Amino acid sequence: MxxxxxxxxxxxxxxxxxxxxxxxxxxxxxxxASAGLLEPVTVEAxxxxxxxxxxxx
Numbered sequence: 001m002x003x004x005x006x007x008x009x010x011x012x013x014x015x016x017x018x019x020x021x022x023x024x025x026x027x028x029x030x031x032x033a034s035a036g037l038l039e040p041v042t043v044e045a046x047x048x049x050x051x052x053x054x055x056x057x
Contacts, residue, residue, distance in 0.1 A: 027039065035053075039052075039053060
């Protein structure tokens, strides 16, 4: 039983995975904190969710 794969689709999905991993790793630094660590954090304010870096009290 032969299984066929669409090589271009596999390459596309792998590229997306690599891009996502690279974005996640940019926020990590050893030894000191980075403001980029808080980018994925969201808060609920005024009845809606928004990124923490856009929230102003």
